[in-house]
Structure formats: structure tokens, C-alpha cells
Amino acid sequence: MSVTDSPVDALLESGLRMLITSIVDNAGITRAKTVPAARVRTAVRDGIGLSPVFALMCADDAITSSPLVNGPVGDNRLMPDLGAVAPLGPDHTVFWAPADQLTQDHEPVDICQRAALRRQEARAVAAGLDVKLGFELEFTVFTGDPGDPAVGTIGPAYGVLAMVKLEDFAVDLLEALDAAGVPAEQLHPEYAQGQVEVALPPATPLAAADQSQLARLVVHRVARAHGLLASFAPITVAGFVGNGAHIHFSASLDGVPFGGDDGPSEHARQLIAGVLDELDGLTGVLAPSVVSADRRVPGNWAGAFACWGEENREAALRYVPGSVTSRPDSANCEIKIGDPSGNAYLSAAAVLAAALTGLERKAVLPPGLDRDPATYPDDERPRRLPLTLEDALSALERSAVLRDALGDAIVDPFLAVRRHDAESLGGLSLEDRVRALRWRY
Missing domain, CATH: 3.10.20.70 (Glutamine synthetase, N-terminal domain)
Incomplete structure (x- = not known):
């Protein structure tokens, strides 16, 4: 054999x-x-x-x-x-x-997106890093006909009643994820009606991206078995808070952990600073649909502002120190801007490339924000991330860091695809754009 x-x-x-x-x-x-x-x-x-x-x-x-x-x-x-x-x-x-x-x-x-992530993972290993990524995936559960669906739950937000209504689905989903080798760390109702979040375990970058795709397929399959419809689109109902695909990342460097009681370690600060420096271009990779900018608004915990902060859910980058009983292993940085319309392999590769560039350049992390960025005076408020898809794509196009990491053979077709989407769907009303993408993801 x-x-x-x-x-x-x-x-x-x-x-x-x-x-x-x-x-x-x-x-x-x-x-x-x-x-x-x-x-x-x-x-x-x-x-x-x-x-x-x-x-x-x-x-x-x-x-x-x-x-x-x-x-x-x-x-x-x-x-x-x-x-x-x-x-x-x-x-x-x-x-x-x-x-x-x-x-x-x-x-x-050179057009293989999975290979692009593998290259960045090898770059991280060569730098002495032990990188772990973890995806949090939000999706919406619907009932009824795909042409006229109804949300599967009507709240309350994060409510136990929503969980009880989806209990049979949830139990089978957890069992199927276990069988697939992707045991959920958390599964709970989210803020919007019908919205659910599943948190996947941290893994090496390529394995984490694979897990995110596997988990999405399992969710769709289990939902269908229960007569439900699932959507990972960035916005599934106009006027509702949208679905995110948050990436948590951490990395030890030659045995030094990512963080501890005093906040991010020195190399963690450089890694976070590298991501902060590339946020505009990263938005073009992590949130590239014609409804992504509609999701990324203040108040949605979607990272509308270019800043970081400890446990600050309105910042694009949220530093998570973790519980005192699990430090330093639990320290990580959550990237809030991503949504499920992004390619998980490209998203992870782009984040790694930006972080590694920060480490190589010994980038300096500015002070973090300790309150909602929107509450700062105009002259102190951090800038908004790209307000339109074209602005985000133009930032990606200009980014030497991301272009060098992903390669022209990925970046240029990616821009062509996303600009086609902007031209063909971008002029529609929000309701029609949501309808056009609801069952794509």
C-alpha cells in the first residue's frame, strides 16, 4: 500500500x-x-x-x-x-x-489563495513566531421560502429564549462540528434577530482558515436538515446589524507569550501596530462586498474607526487580555472589520503579512483608546476606515505590503472581481443589494 x-x-x-x-x-x-x-x-x-x-x-x-x-x-x-x-x-x-x-x-x-496563506505562515515560522488564529463566525437563521424568508428568532438579543427555540438545531450543530473535528468553543444567539455566533478553536493559520470553511459548510448542512436556511452574508436583513467574521490572532516569539498582566508584550505591540498601519488596505480584503461598508458603521461593533484599545469593541482592533485565570495563554487581538464575504485564506494571509511587516519594522503602537471612538472630540477622534467599497479597494491597490505578500496574480483579479460587483450591484438600494447576496454565502 x-x-x-x-x-x-x-x-x-x-x-x-x-x-x-x-x-x-x-x-x-x-x-x-x-x-x-x-x-x-x-x-x-x-x-x-x-x-x-x-x-x-x-x-x-x-x-x-x-x-x-x-x-x-x-x-x-x-x-x-x-x-x-x-x-x-x-x-x-x-x-x-x-x-x-x-x-x-x-x-x-500563483492564483491559489490557499498557497498565499501557506507562504505567510512559513514566513511567520521563519521569524520565530508560533501564530494561532481563531475565527468567530456570525450567521443568520431563517425559516420559510428563500424568496420570502422570515428570521428564525425574534430575540431578545443574546436571549436564552432564542437559544431554546433553536435548541434542536444547536445540539445537532455542536455534534456535527465535533464529528468534523472543529469543536465549537461557544455557540450563542447574537444581537440581531435570527443571528447566531459560533466561535472556533485557535489553530495554526492554514488550519484555522480551513476550519472556518468547514464550519460554514456544516452549519448550512445542519440547518437544511432542520428545515432552516442559514446565511453568512454581511447583511442579511436591511436595517439589522450585520454578520461579522472576526479573526483573533496571537503569537509567541521564541517562547515569549503575546501578552500578560501588563498588556501586550513588545513583539505583540509590533504585530498589532503592523496591522493598524495597513487597516485601510485590509478592509479591502476582509470586508469586500457591496454591503460591507453598510455594516461597518459606528455603533455596530464592526470596527468603523482606525484604532485599537483594550477590550474596546468599537475599535477596529480589540486587545483581549483574557481572564486572570488563563493568562498569558489567552491574550490575543481581535480584528473587528472582517465579514463573511471575505476569502478566509486571503484575509488570514493579509493579516499575517501586515503583522509580520510590523514586527520586521519594529513598528510603534500608539496609545490605545479606552472609550468609544465616536465620543472623542472631532480633533481627537480617530479617522474612519474606508466609507465605500471603492475606497477600500483603492487602498488595497496602493498597499505595497499586501500586494507583495499576496502577489499581483491574486490582487489584480481580486480587484477586478470586486469592482465588477460594485458596478453591477453597487447602484441598487440596500434592500436589493442584501437580497442579491443573501444566499451567496
Whole structure:
């Protein structure tokens, strides 16, 4: 039995009947290819064909253009990563694996977003860092017809009554996440009606991004089994607080922890400062939909202002010291600006690139804010992050740090896709933009 055969045999013996393998494209949408059990061995050996033009697919499924992608010409291979394979439920019949994009000669391709994150993770290891990321994912539960859905709960915000109403769904979801190897750290109703948050365990950067995609798929699958609809769109109901995809990051450096009783350590301050310096461009990566700016407003705890603060949920960067009983291991920095329309692999890669640049440059972290940024006088208030999608994309386009890290072959098609979305959907009313994206994510 070859090394390649061994994990495949284990999957088949466990009961696998179907393998879903997927990528996340530049529109933040998960695109998948599926093979039956009889073809898994071949798929793992040879890969599965995928046109490079998937890098140019937009939120409305239109295909835009970029000089760096040769339209319909060419072919890549999707290579399932069986190191991250997981069952989508306790019955172990349907499995999922993230895919790397390779050439037909099985060489890396420069448009692969997962490879971009792998490069930044290797850069962090080379710098002596032990980085951990954790995703908090918010989603909305609906009942009824997709064309005219109703929110699954009507509050109260964070209320136990909402949890009780979703109890059967929640229990099965926790069981399915456990079976998938992504045990939830928390699951609770959020502020908006029908809104739920699931917190995933910290992991190495690539594993954390994989976990975020796996958890989203599990949520959709369990919701469907309960006759519910789930949406990870940034805004699912116009006028409601939107869904975030918050990234918590921490890193020890040569054994020195990220923080302690006196706040962030020296290297943590440099890492946070690096992210702070790149917030405008990061907004273009982490919150790139035509409704993202509508979510990122003061009062929504969505990081509307370019600042940081200890336990400050209105700052774009929230330093979390953690409970006195869990320090220093629990110290981390939460990035509030992200939402689920971003590509988790690009989001994590961009955050790592900015943080590592701060470490390399020994960036200086300014004083943190100890109250709501909106309450400061005009001459002391921190600046707002980009108010429009185009402003955020232009900031990304100008960022040498992010462009160098992600590469032109990712950044330029990404900008083309997101600008197409802005042109095709941006002129619609908020209600129509929300409707257009509700079932994309």
C-alpha cells in the first residue's frame, strides 16, 4: 500500500460515499467539485480539473476579465488536501477536503489563495513566531421560502429564549462540528434577530482558515436538515446589524507569550501596530462586498474607526487580555472589520503579512483608546476606515505590503472581481443589494 493509498483506504473503510473538495474564490464564494467514493483515489492522485477563470468569477456568477488570467484558456488541478479532510456529519458518509490549485504538472500556481496563506505562515515560522488564529463566525437563521424568508428568532438579543427555540438545531450543530473535528468553543444567539455566533478553536493559520470553511459548510448542512436556511452574508436583513467574521490572532516569539498582566508584550505591540498601519488596505480584503461598508458603521461593533484599545469593541482592533485565570495563554487581538464575504485564506494571509511587516519594522503602537471612538472630540477622534467599497479597494491597490505578500496574480483579479460587483450591484438600494447576496454565502 502506498503512502497515498493509506488515507484513502481509511476514508473508504470509514463509510465515505462522496468527497466534496472546494476552493474559495475572489468573490468569497465557495466553489466545489465532488467525486464519488470510487473516484477518490484517482482524484487524490491526479487532481480534479478546474479552469483558471474561476479566479474571475463574481458574486453574481458573471466572469470578469484581468490581463493576468487568460480567459477560458488553460486548466488547473484541484488537489484535495487529505491532511485536512473531515466528515460533514456523525454518519461519516459525506466528507470535505480543501483543495490546493496546481498546474497540470502539479506545480503551484500563483492564483491559489490557499498557497498565499501557506507562504505567510512559513514566513511567520521563519521569524520565530508560533501564530494561532481563531475565527468567530456570525450567521443568520431563517425559516420559510428563500424568496420570502422570515428570521428564525425574534430575540431578545443574546436571549436564552432564542437559544431554546433553536435548541434542536444547536445540539445537532455542536455534534456535527465535533464529528468534523472543529469543536465549537461557544455557540450563542447574537444581537440581531435570527443571528447566531459560533466561535472556533485557535489553530495554526492554514488550519484555522480551513476550519472556518468547514464550519460554514456544516452549519448550512445542519440547518437544511432542520428545515432552516442559514446565511453568512454581511447583511442579511436591511436595517439589522450585520454578520461579522472576526479573526483573533496571537503569537509567541521564541517562547515569549503575546501578552500578560501588563498588556501586550513588545513583539505583540509590533504585530498589532503592523496591522493598524495597513487597516485601510485590509478592509479591502476582509470586508469586500457591496454591503460591507453598510455594516461597518459606528455603533455596530464592526470596527468603523482606525484604532485599537483594550477590550474596546468599537475599535477596529480589540486587545483581549483574557481572564486572570488563563493568562498569558489567552491574550490575543481581535480584528473587528472582517465579514463573511471575505476569502478566509486571503484575509488570514493579509493579516499575517501586515503583522509580520510590523514586527520586521519594529513598528510603534500608539496609545490605545479606552472609550468609544465616536465620543472623542472631532480633533481627537480617530479617522474612519474606508466609507465605500471603492475606497477600500483603492487602498488595497496602493498597499505595497499586501500586494507583495499576496502577489499581483491574486490582487489584480481580486480587484477586478470586486469592482465588477460594485458596478453591477453597487447602484441598487440596500434592500436589493442584501437580497442579491443573501444566499451567496
